Amino acid sequence: MxxxxxxxxxxxxxxxxxxxxxxxxxxxxxxxxxxxxxxxxxxxxxxxxxxxxxxxxxxxxxxxxxxxxxxRSLSANEIDELFRVRCALEGQAVAEIVESDRLAQVVGELHSALERLEAATGDLGEQLEADLAFHAQLCELSGNSILLDTWRHLEGPIRVVVMSASTENRRFPMSADHHRPIVEAVERGDADTAVRVLREHMQAAVKLLNSKS
The missing domain is CATH 1.10.10.10 (Winged helix-like DNA-binding domain superfamily/Winged helix DNA-binding domain)
Known part of the structure; x- marks a missing residue:
């Protein structure tokens, strides 16, 4: 006892x-x-x-x-590195999803994740949870457990960085509309476009999170 x-x-x-x-x-x-x-x-x-x-x-x-x-406190350079590593992992997840024989099923689950993002219209915490859940599911659906575990180790620092940013700079693109092009590209089997959108998504986040305003 x-x-x-x-x-x-x-x-x-x-x-x-x-x-x-x-x-x-x-x-x-x-x-x-x-x-x-x-x-x-x-x-x-x-x-x-x-x-x-x-x-x-x-x-x-x-x-x-x-x-x-x-x-933990991350410098501007560490935030950039954090999101570049995250982008590399999610890009690999996209590549493995597109090459899998479960593509149709995976796309259906990603659309469900988009619906949850669309429903997250509350405070920043709720939006961040829905955003990270979408990206975690993207990694999970790759079927690569090592990739998912590695991504999970980044999750804590990502939360700290976002929640500690100024109110004006923490609301980087977390809406369903900013994620839908990723799902649509995956659905077409177009890994290159999905990765490009992911990269733009991460770059926009870093730019806002590192802004001094």
Whole structure:
């Protein structure tokens, strides 16, 4: 029972800390003090330490001064690199989908993902979740589990970058209309066009997220 209780506390701490980071309550560069967090959540420092270690593996947290962990902060160059790697993975996913014998089924699922994007008309968080879900599904439908796992490791930093951007710059093209050309190109078996649209999509995101205005 003790180990179960400990696991439950760790999972609750993990969920609470992840949400605080992804919603911007902890911003990039903010230090995450074990004592303060343990007091706020009414749990032990050891439990906090385990949760922070997990968040470090997710790419949300990184060592700072004197080993104290802080919310990861990406430079303009790192944001560019992040989205270029993401584009390369999703481009490979498109190529594998087009070459597969499940193309018709995959296209149907991508159209369903577009409908969910269209329905996400709420706050930024809801739109971001729908946007990332579309791209995650694109990777998943490739059938390449290593590709999907690699993309998942980028998901945390992407969320931090978007949620920490200024209100004016965080709403990069996340609508269904900006994703529909990707699906249409995949449906035609035109991987080159789908990859080009993906690249333009990522470049637009980087330009906005790195803008100083």
């Amino acid at each position: 003790r180990s179960l209780d400990r696991l439950t506390l760790r999972e609750r701490a993990l969920v609470a800390l992840r949400e605080a980071i992804l919603t911007g309550r902890y911003g990039p560069g903010d230090h995450l003090g074990e004592v303060e967090i343990a007091s706020q959540l009414s749990i032990s420092r050891g439990t906090v330490r385990e949760a922070l270690r997990h968040l470090q593996q997710e790419g949300l947290v990184t060592p700072g001064v004197r080993g104290m962990l802080r919310v």
